[in-house]
Structure formats: structure tokens, C-alpha cells
Amino acid sequence: MQDAYQLASDDRVLQKTPYYFDVSVWEFFWPLVTGARLVIASPGGHQDPSYLAHLVIEQKITRIHFVPSMLEVFLEIDEAAKCHSLKQVICSGEALSPALQQKYFSRLSAPLYNLYGPTEAAIEVTAWRCREVESDAIPIGRPIANMQCYLLDAQQQPVPVGVPGELYLGGVGLARDYLNRPELTAETFIPNPFSDVPGQRLYKTGDLCRYRPDGNIIFLRRLDTQVKLRGMRIELGEIESLLRKCTGVAGCVAVLRED
Secondary structure (H helix, E strand, C coil): CHHHHCCCCCCEEEECCCCCCCHHHHHHHHHHHHCCEEEECCCCHHHCHHHHHHHHHHHCCCEEEECHHHHHHHCCCHHHHHCCCCCEEEECCCCCCHHHHHHHHHHCCCCEEEEECCHHHCCCCEEEECCCCCCCCCCCEEECCCEEEEEECCCCCECCCCCCEEEEEEECCCCCCCCCCHHHHHHHEEECCCCCCCCCEEEEEEEEEEECCCCCEEEEEECCCEEEECCEEEEHHHHHHHHHCCCCCCCCCCCCCCC
16 A cells, blocks of 8 residues: 555544454554554544544544445535545445545545455455546456456356456465365365466455456446445345244345435
């Protein structure tokens, strides 16, 4: 991130993500390893858009992260437009919609970045600088340094530009395994067939994506029933499995409602 975004000693990064979410790692350590200032929000402050806006203004925050659903709420308040100190706003954790991007640029002028990456690949893997003119699906961009992205079909062969394929990730950011879950590790971390280096692996994300003609990647949807709610992974299949064990339940379907 430092190579790409050049955090300086006069920057102020707001640490607001709970420590049990992966984004908190770079919020904590990026400013500390570069000599920038780390400003820590009060516990629970990440849920209060008015508090966050006042903190940004008071502490002259220059870099901040939002999941898109929280950015939507943040932009609703009048104080958001007064956060003139911001130099960079980063979104990740959920899909960023064109409507939200348009709303952002109507309120703030700081560059907006759409990042993508699962915990299994050390937080962020791809990056895209948003543009005001973008009206189609917002790309998740291209892989960052030392990471690779592959879009593969059901036979794990590369797909052409524009054709949907599952996103596989490789590179130095991959996790070693799932703790005490060897079966899941074997299922999702596979040998890298495109590398000549022994021991190289790919992570099977379960995300369906496609390439744009310019080589940037568009996220389309999940291939399973996993959903994201306020940046948190929820396995609908696990909920359904437990509900079916309840007395009197013959069948069920768990869905994420947006109303």
C-alpha cells in the first residue's frame, strides 16, 4: 500500500475498524511503519457517522476506510461535505455501486478507491481508483504488487475477456491454512498450475468475475450462498442447515433482504 499510496509524515490515518476485522491491520500498522499519525476512534465510534465526521474535521484526518454500506450512511449527514482534510477514501468489504460512487463525488472531492481482497489473501489484493464518469459496474481493478489474479472456468482454465470465471488468487499474501480445518484448506488452497515454483498455491475465492477489455476486473456475484452484511461474511447455507434441525421445520430458505 505504501508503494501505491505514499503515506507521508503529515498524514493522519483514522483507525476505526474493530481489531477482529482484517482491515484494522493496515489501519494500525500502515501509519506506524511510515511515520504518519495514527488517530484511534472511540470504541463503537465506527457505527456513528456524526462522530466520525466530527473526528475527521477535528483531527484533520487525511486517510479513512469505509465499507460501502457505512459510506452510504456517512454521506447522508451534512458534516460529511465539510471533511476537507481527506486526501484518500478507501472502500472495501462489499460491492461498491455506481449510485454510491456518484453520491460520493457529489459530496467529497478526495480520491475514492475501490479495493478487493479476502482475509485469506492478507486483506487487499486488487485496487481501482474510481472515476466520476463511471456509470457501469465499478471495477475492483488489478492485482497489487506481489499478488496474482486468475479468472478460471470449471476446468480451471483461463477464460477470455468478458467471459465470467471464478477468481483465484496467488502470491505472497496467501494465508498458510485454516487453523485446525485441513479439509477446508485442501478444498480452497490448491497447487498453482501456472507457476514453476514448487509449493506455490492459489486461493479459490468463490467470487464470479470478468475482465474488462482494459484488463481490469469486475466483480459479478458469489458462486455460493455467502453474502456480505455491513462487511461481515454470512453463510446462508449454515443458517438453513441449523433451521432444518428445528422441530417442525420441513424446509427453509435464508435470504438477505435489502429494504
